[in-house]
Amino acid sequence: MLAILASLVAVAGTVPYVIETMQQKAKPRIVSWLTWALLTGLAGAAALADGQISAALFAFAGTLATGSVVVVGWRYGDRSFTKLDIGCMIGVVVGLGLWLSFDSPALAIWGSIAIDCVGFVPTFVHAWKKPGEETLAFFAFAGAGGLLSTIAAVPVGGWTVTSVAYPLYVALSMAACLTILLIRAPRLAQPTQQTNTTD
Numbered sequence: 001m002l003a004i005l006a007s008l009v010a011v012a013g014t015v016p017y018v019i020e021t022m023q024q025k026a027k028p029r030i031v032s033w034l035t036w037a038l039l040t041g042l043a044g045a046a047a048l049a050d051g052q053i054s055a056a057l058f059a060f061a062g063t064l065a066t067g068s069v070v071v072v073g074w075r076y077g078d079r080s081f082t083k084l085d086i087g088c089m090i091g092v093v094v095g096l097g098l099w100l101s102f103d104s105p106a107l108a109i110w111g112s113i114a115i116d117c118v119g120f121v122p123t124f125v126h127a128w129k130k131p132g133e134e135t136l137a138f139f140a141f142a143g144a145g146g147l148l149s150t151i152a153a154v155p156v157g158g159w160t161v162t163s164v165a166y167p168l169y170v171a172l173s174m175a176a177c178l179t180i181l182l183i184r185a186p187r188l189a190q191p192t193q194q195t196n197t198t199d
Helices: 004-014 014-020 030-049 052-075 083-102 105-129 137-151 161-198
Strands: none
Touching: 004 014, 004 052, 004 137, 014 052, 014 137, 030 052, 030 105, 030 161, 052 137, 052 161, 083 105, 105 161, 137 161
C-alpha cells in the first residue's frame, strides 16, 4: 500500500506541472525530461528483474509522469540545445551503452543514477536562472514519492541497492532542486517588488 501511495504521489505532482506547461507558465527542459523518461523505464525493469516490486512500481510511475511532460513540453516547453545539453545527451548514450553491457540489476541502478545526474544538470541550471518557469509542486511531490518508496522497501525484505538506491536518489535530487527554487524565486522577485514600491 505504501509503494502504491508513493507512486500515486509522484504522478500527482506531474499534474500541476503539465497544466502550467500547457498554460505556458512553466517551460520544462526537454533534454532532462526525456532522459528521465528513458531512465525510469530502465530502472523499473532492473528493479523488477531483481524482484523489487515497490521500487519497480515507483520507477514505472515516474516513466508515465515524465513521459507526459515530454509530450506536452515538446510543444510548449524549452527544446533548445546548448553545449551543456549536447554533453548531457552524449553522456546518456555512452552510459546506456555501458549499462547494457552488464547483466546486473544493481549495476543498472547505479548506472541509471549516474546518467540521471547528468540529465538533471540542465534543469538545475534552468531552476537557478529562471525559477519562475519551474513548478514547486512537482519537485515536492516527486521527492515525497521517492521517500515513501524508500520506506516501503523496509517491510518487503529490507534495504538493498535495487530497492532503495533509485527512490532515495529521486528524493534527494528533487529536494535539491526544490531548495534551489525556494532560494532563488524570492531573490529574483525582490527587485521587482522594490521597483513597484518606488513607482
